[in-house]
Amino acid sequence: MESYLRKWCLVLVLVLVLGLGFKVKAEPIVPCYFIFGDSLVDNGNNNGLASIARADYYPYGIDFDTPRPTGRFSNGKTTVDVIATELGFDNYIPAYSDVSGEQILQGVNYASAAAGIRDETGQQLGQRVTFSGQVRNYLNTVSQVVQILGDEYAAADYLKRCVYSVGLGSNDYLNNYFMPQYYATSRQYSIESYADDLINRYSDQLNLLYNYGARKFALVGVGAIGCSPNALAQGSLDGRTCVERFNLPNRIFNNKLRNMVHQLNNDLPDAKFTYINAYGVFQEIIANPSAYGFTVTNAACCGVGRNGGQLTCLPGQPPCQNRDEYVFWDAFHPTDKANTIIAQRSFNARTSSDVDPIDIATLARL
Template identity: 60%
Template sequence: MKRVSRMPLLQQLLLLAAAGLASAEPQVPCYFVFGDSLVDNGNNNDIPSMARANYPPYGIDFPGGATGRFSNGLTTVDAISRLLGFNDYIPPYATATDEKLLTGVNFASAAAGIRDETGQQLGERISFSEQLQNYQAAVQRLVSTLGDEGTAANRLSQCIFTVGMGSNDYLNNYFMPAFYSTSRQYTPEQYADVLINQFSQQLRTLYNYGARKVAVMGVGPVGCSPNELAQHSRNGATCIERINSAVRMFNRRLVLLINQFNDLPGAQFTYINIYGIFESILRAPRANGMAVTNTGCCGVGRNNGQVTCLPFQTPCANRDEYAFWDAFHPTEAANILVGERAYSAATLFDVQPVDLRTLAQL
C-alpha cells in the first residue's frame, strides 16, 4: 500500500535540521540508552520473548525495515541521536562491537522494568538491573579499548545517558493483578516509594560507573494508551485516571530524586517530562499534525486484547496523523515531536532543570 505522506512542517524542519547536524561532529562523544520497548532497537530480537518487534509492519518507514523497534520508524532516542549530531543510529548492545561502544550503545529491552519481575509474563527481558550489568561489562571493554580507567572515565563523563524506565512497572506489574501481587501489597503511594527507592540505587550504580550527564525520562500518561482505552474507558476516549494518577505520583518523586543526584560531585542529572509533553500532544493533536489519538495505526478493537501489530498486518496509510502506532507505542511522528522537545524544550515544564541540548554543552 502506498504511503500517504502528510508530515507536518515542524517535523520536516526537524528532520532537515538533524540532517544538517549529522554532517558535523556530534555534540558529545557518545550516547548510551537504557529503557524498555519505547526505545528498544533490537536487544530482544534473539531472546525467547513475546515482547519483540522484528517483523513487519514494524519498521515499515525505517530505512532498515523491521529492526526490533516498536514503531513504524524512528523511536524517541533515534530522533535525539540525530539532533545530537550522530551520523548513525545508536546500535543495540546485543550486536555492538568494541568500536561501537566508543560512540555509545542502546541497552533497552522491551517489557523491562525497575523491578526485576516486571514483564515476566511476556517471557525473557533485560530488566534495568541487568541492563546496568551489561553497561558495567561495556565499561570494562571501554577501559581495555582506551587503555586505562582514567581515559575511559573522562570520555564517559562527556557522554549523554538517557534512562526511561517505569512504564512496565505499572502496565506489566501493578495494574496486572492476575499476574502480580504488588497492587495488593502496596497503595499507589507506597508503590511509587518502593519504585523510587530501587531506582535510586540503580541510578547510583550508573553514576558510580562514570555517567555524569544523565537525562531521566518520566513515565508518560500510559492510562491514555489505546490498550487501556479499549479495556477500561467507557467511551473509548477518556483516559484512565487511576493509572495516570499513580504514574504522576511516581513522576513527582522522580523529580525530587533528580534534584538529590545533582548534589553529587560532577553530576548533571535532568528530568524529561514525558508525561507533560505527550499529554500536550494528546490535548491538542491537530496543532501537532495528529488526527487520531485513541487507537493504534495497527488497530486495537474495543473488545479484543491485541497489544502489538500482527505479523504482516496492513497498517493505516496516514500513519503520520496517528499518535499511536500500536496499542502502546507512539508513531514515528509522535516520537519525533517528543524527541525534539526533550532536546530543545518548548516550554518551561518540558524539562527540569535543562534540556538535552544544554546538557550536552555542560
C-alpha cells in the same frame, strides 16, 4: 607574474568548487550516548530472546530508514533515534546485542522491551533484560572501553562527557502493578508506597552508573499510560477520555522521579541530572492534536481489538495508510511522528515544563 596569478586563481576556484560540493561533517556534541529503557526505545535487544515482547516483523519498521523491521516498536524511529541525530551522530546508537569492537565508543542502547525497574516485571511475557541487567551490561561495556582507551583514567575522562538516557517505569505499572492476576504488588503496596519502592530501586541503579563513569543523566518520566489505546479499551466509557486510574499512579511516580533528580543534583555535585517530562508533552498532544497535525488519538494504526487496543501488531497485518495522522502506532507505542515531537521537545525544550531543570541540548554541552 601573470602565470603566478593565473595559477592561484585556479587554486581558488578549485577550493570554492570543493567547498560547495563537500560539506565538512561536524563532530557530535558528545562522544557517546548510552540508553537504558524498555520497548519505547528498544532497537533490537529483544530480537534474539524467547519473548512475546518482540517487534522484529512486518509491519514494524515500515517507515524506518531502511525500511525493514529492526526490533523497534514503531513504524519508524524511536525518541532516542531522533535524539542521537540531534546530538550529531551519523548513525543511530547500536543495540547491545549487535555492537562490537570500537563501535561501543559512540555509545550503546541497552533497552529491552517488557523491562522494568523491578526484576520480576514483565516476566509473564518471557525473557527481557531488566534495569539491573542493563546496568550489568553497561559495566561490561565499561571494561571494554578501558581496554580500548588504554587505562581507567582515560576511560573515566571519556565517559564523563557522554549523555546517559534512562526511561523506565512504564512496565512496572503495565506489566506488574496493573496486573493483579500475575503480580501481588497492588495488594502489597499502596500507590504511594509502590512509587517509593520503584524510586529507591531506580536510585540504586543510577548510583551504580555514577560509580562507573556516568555524569550526565536525562531521566525520562513515565508517559500517560491511561491515554493509550490499550487503556482506553479497558476503562474508558466513551473510548476517548484518558483513564485516570492508570494516569494517577504515573503522575505520582513522575513527581517522585523529579524530586529524585533535584536530590541527586545536590548529593552529586560533579554530576548533572535532568527530568524529561514525556507525560506532559504527550498530554499536550492528546489535548490539542490538530496543532501537531494529528487526527486520531484514541485508536492504534496497527493492532487488534477495540480501536487496536487489545494487542500489538500481528505479523503481516497491514497498518493504516495515514500513519502521520495517528498518535499511536500500536496499543501502547507512539508513531514515528509522535516520537519525533517528544524527542525534539526533550532535546530543545519549548516550554519550562518540558524539562527540569535543563533540556538535553544544554546537558550535552555542559
